[in-house]
């Protein structure tokens with residue numbers, strides 16, 4: 269981890285973020301619908317690019333999905349080199365290897381083909397390459413002067429919203445602590461939300477990544493930096509996900525549900541790229557760092573526990589989401605509506621196989637988890653600060669006994 273980051277910590281980083289994110293953010297051109305990934309590939313040729321680095325992972329290559337993009341690019345005269353070394357929650361060294369591949373192959377643009385791990389890696393590779401920087405030098409805020417190399421993304425999970433956010437999250441190779449790269453320049457030029465690419469996403473990954481998107485929608489909505497604009501996106505995302513995640517989980521071939529989830533994830537990305545996230549992410553990041561719990565699964569498990577804790581402070585916002593999602597009506601008391609929203613999250617989790625508790629959390633780690641979660645979470649625009657004892661009780665509540 270870079271020394272400056274250790275010294276300054278999340279609070280400084282988030283104070284800078286607030287100034288940055290409140291400005292209007294650029295948005296990618298977005299192609300939506302069946303085979304929109306081919307449309308995106310056709311548009312890449314318009315940029316006069318000759319040799320694209322495709323940043324992806326081995327399972328996606330093995331499934332033959334990456335071929336769809338490679339062939340579409342070839343049809344339009346664009347050569348590709350595939351870097352398939354991305355692993356979930358990519359570490360610095362994994363991303364450095366991608367940058368080395370780009371340089372070795374003299375690529376002039378970058379296409380991310382994958383979930384948040386591939387997209388985040390591609391974003392930083394494109395930034396580092398254009399600025400002749402190392403990956404580690406990109407960590408932090410607005411570290412680079414020049415825009416990225418031409419950058420395009422095809423998300424294969426619905427999910428992280430990384431296709432529209434100004435952030436990329438990398439992990440330390442040893443501690444697995446998360447290290448954000450934050451820069452408007454990371455927002456890609458264009459993205460394709462193509463349900464066909466998501467058909468084969470296994471149910472457990474559909475569930476976890478879908479709940480990541482729901483967490484973005486709800487945490488940004490109840491947080492103190494939400495605006496009229498981010499709230500519109502948060503409400504739309506919440507309803508789309510409540511209405512479609514279980515269908516996508518049960519029937520992966522349902523292209524309408526897949527497209528709705530891709531849109532929900534994108535809208536949630538638009539919301540949290542400005543209004544940020546909260547304590548759910550702060551706790552989930554520790555489960556990832558200590559036990560390799562996937563990002564989405566961690567959020568999915570923590571979300572209802574945390575909402576129970578915050579429901580007093582966030583009752584009004586939770587009630588609005590309940591009414592908008594059709595879970596209750598305006599005539600009901602605010603606290604009852606807030607509880608209905610939380611109960612809907614518990615119910616959805618149960619329907620898509622997300623456990624209420626986990627056996628990975630070890631007693632001897634609890635202090636460190638709580639300390640790091642509070643350090644991170646207290647820097648987010650949370651509805652209210654939580655006490656150490658509350659956070660500890662929550663973490664204990666997550667443990668299977």
Ligand SMILES: NC(=O)c1ccc[n+]([C@@H]2O[C@H](COP(=O)([O-])OP(=O)(O)OC[C@H]3O[C@@H](n4cnc5c(N)ncnc54)[C@H](O)[C@@H]3O)[C@@H](O)[C@H]2O)c1
Nearest residue numbers: 327356357383384385424425428430433435437468469563
């Ligand atoms: N930049 C941001 O704004 C942002 C926001 C949230 C999370 N993140 C980061 O995103 C990462 C998590 O991304 P993720 O949850 O999308 O998962 P992921 O990219 O790590 O992928 C998880 C697994 O799903 C598989 N997979 C992906 N798409 C598939 C498909 N269509 N069919 C079959 N298998 C498929 C992958 O091969 C991989 O094994 C974390 O590192 C997290 O920190 C970033």
Ligand SMILES: [Fe+2]
Nearest residue numbers: 428480484563
């Ligand atoms: Fe997330």
